[in-house]
Amino acid sequence: MRLAVATPFLDKQHGTERVLAELLERLAVNYGVDVQLYAQRVEGVSSVSAAGSATNSSSAGIVWHKVSGIPGPHIFQFIWWYFANRGSRRRESRRGPVPDLVYSPGINASDVDAITAHIVFHAFYEQVRQQLRLSRNSPWRWPRVIHRVVYYHLIMALERRIYSDKKIALSAVSQLVAQQLQRFFGRNDVEVIRNAVDNRHFNAQVRLNRRDVARSKLGIAHRDFVFLLIGNDWKKKGLDTLLDALAQFRDLPVHLLVVGSDAQENYLKRCETLQLESRVTFLAPSADVLQFYAAADAYVGPSLEDAYGLPILESMACGLPVIASTAAGASEIIVDGENGLLLRDPRDPGALSQLMRRLYESPGLARSLGQAAELAAAKESWEAHAERTYKYFQQVLSRKSQVNAR
Numbered sequence: 001m002r003l004a005v006a007t008p009f010l011d012k013q014h015g016t017e018r019v020l021a022e023l024l025e026r027l028a029v030n031y032g033v034d035v036q037l038y039a040q041r042v043e044g045v046s047s048v049s050a051a052g053s054a055t056n057s058s059s060a061g062i063v064w065h066k067v068s069g070i071p072g073p074h075i076f077q078f079i080w081w082y083f084a085n086r087g088s089r090r091r092e093s094r095r096g097p098v099p100d101l102v103y104s105p106g107i108n109a110s111d112v113d114a115i116t117a118h119i120v121f122h123a124f125y126e127q128v129r130q131q132l133r134l135s136r137n138s139p140w141r142w143p144r145v146i147h148r149v150v151y152y153h154l155i156m157a158l159e160r161r162i163y164s165d166k167k168i169a170l171s172a173v174s175q176l177v178a179q180q181l182q183r184f185f186g187r188n189d190v191e192v193i194r195n196a197v198d199n200r201h202f203n204a205q206v207r208l209n210r211r212d213v214a215r216s217k218l219g220i221a222h223r224d225f226v227f228l229l230i231g232n233d234w235k236k237k238g239l240d241t242l243l244d245a246l247a248q249f250r251d252l253p254v255h256l257l258v259v260g261s262d263a264q265e266n267y268l269k270r271c272e273t274l275q276l277e278s279r280v281t282f283l284a285p286s287a288d289v290l291q292f293y294a295a296a297d298a299y300v301g302p303s304l305e306d307a308y309g310l311p312i313l314e315s316m317a318c319g320l321p322v323i324a325s326t327a328a329g330a331s332e333i334i335v336d337g338e339n340g341l342l343l344r345d346p347r348d349p350g351a352l353s354q355l356m357r358r359l360y361e362s363p364g365l366a367r368s369l370g371q372a373a374e375l376a377a378a379k380e381s382w383e384a385h386a387e388r389t390y391k392y393f394q395q396v397l398s399r400k401s402q403v404n405a406r
Contacts, residue, residue: 001393002034003027004099006085006108008078011043013285014232015310016118019173019195020105021045026386028061033390035062036092036099038085040069044287051092065092075151082158086111100397107158114169114396115162116193117307120180121155124305127327128235141266163187167403169396171389173308174329191392194329195308196385197317197377202290204319204374210294218281218295223253225360228296228320230259230289230311231303238302238325239267244349245302247274249357259283259292293318298359298366302346303328313380316340316373321366323355333380339372 005024012018025047027033042048048062067088070080086109089102102112106119130136132152137145162168163185171191172178178190220226227246231237239258246256256279258267264282271280283292289311293299299315299322306328313330315322316339324331325346334340341355359366 001031001101001397002036002097002099003393004036004038004089004102006038006089006102006104006112007106008039008081008108009041009043010037010039010045010048011287012045013043013287013289015308016105019118019310022196022198022382023386023389024062026382027390030383030386031390037062037064038067038088039064040067040081065089073147075147075154078151078154082109085109101393101400103393107155107162110158110162110165112168113400114171114393116171116173117163117177117181117190118173119305119307120177120184121152121159122184123180124236125152125156127304131235160185169392169399171392175332176327176329177307193385193388193392194332194380195310195313196380196382197310197313198382199317199378202293202314202317202377204370206290207294207318207320210291214291214294217291218257218283220255220295221253224255225253225298226255226257226296227298227300227356228257228259228292228311228315229300230285230292231301232260232262232285234258234260234262234267236304236306238304238346240270241302241347241349241352242300243267243270243274243276243280245352245356246279247276248349248353249360250275252357252360254279254356254360256280257283257292257296259285259289261285289314290318293320296320298322298356300352300356301325301328301330302343302352304346306330313377317377317380319370319374321359321369322373323352323359333376335376338369339376340369 007020010017010021012021024035028035042064048064051063051065065088067085070077103114104112105116132145132149134142170181170187171193173195175192178192181187181190271277293315299320301309301312301324303309303325309328309330312322312324322340323343324334324340325343327346331342334342336342343352345351
């Protein structure tokens with residue numbers, strides 16, 4: 001199978017991109033899929049070779065065709081990417097073999113055969129619309145807010161056009177996303193293929209072996225109980241609620257690590273207002289994400305809207321007790337009170353504070369939840385994920401062949 005894949009970038013530091021990298025590596029190695037990757041940049045994925053390079057060969061593998069980009073606001077970069085990747089694929093098709101399938105993780109082009117939905121912006125916008133009103137933001141933030149609103153509306157317009165087209169096969173990373181695709185676009189033919197985790201890399205033993213070094217590196221006191229949040233859109237990840245919840249138990253030696261690349265200014269001011277400056281640490285993403293799990297005692301994910309939430313699953317694989325919002329797709333593998341704790345209302349800091357305090361005050365509960373979480377995560381392997389996706393691609397290719405034969 002010759003598979004063309006369109007994604008702006010590929011690395012192993014961000015959720016969606018890490019999922020795609022793990023999948024493509026296994027499709028190439030385990031199933032002999034010839035992956036032609038169209039992206040603007042690739043970082044930290046050793047199995048990818050640039051088109052025309054000395055390491056590139058005609059055998060199955062991952063070959064990167066670099067797509068041009070432009071500087072400027074994100075919306076202009078996206079518009080350029082949307083058309084540039086299509087043009088790049090057309091040029092390559094004129095030079096060599098035409099791909100059997102064109103695949104995209106999300107809205108990246110309209111000429112694809114299959115898309116995996118990692119987020120439905122129609123659903124996400126419902127959650128954040130009130131926060132994006134100009135009247136609820138200071139004037140100096142208006143340019144950023146306006147940019148976000150325009151960008152979200154552009155993506156929603158593309159969702160209406162692309163997701164409503166039944167010639168394009170859709171898969172979803174969770175049942176939550178599948179239900180959203182049915183609700184907004186009438187798609188009841190969505191295949192659910194959940195994200196996965198590498199249990200050889202993420203497990204309790206590896207985490208515990210690195211714990212002392214990781215905490216020492218971050219300057220965390222031995223007595224501190226550390227909660228962890230990982231994500232790049234902190235408003236969407238529920239950081240506002242989390243900070244309000246943390247402020248409700250200043251009497252406890254609790255610390256919060258926030259890992260991501262979102263703008264810190266507003267949250268630094270919020271921490272100052274809540275008197276949390278010394279108890280919250282903001283950290284940049286790293287390819288070595290395991291160091292953050294090693295430093296933590298529990299993971300907390302109060303997402304307002306999260307198609308899946310890969311850090312939740314990785315935390316579970318590491319044997320950490322987790323608190324997950326029911327608005328996150330990963331919550332579908334959690335049995336409340338058995339292998340994790342569920343937050344029903346991600347906007348309720350009081351409810352979140354109670355769950356966090358419960359983990360801190362009940363070491364036995366935290367330990368049993370972590371042990372059960374590791375067992376649950378062991379069933380969500382990348383090998384099983386790749387197998388399901390490959391079979392799904394075969395089904396899509398079969399349907400495409402039948403349509404073309406008519």
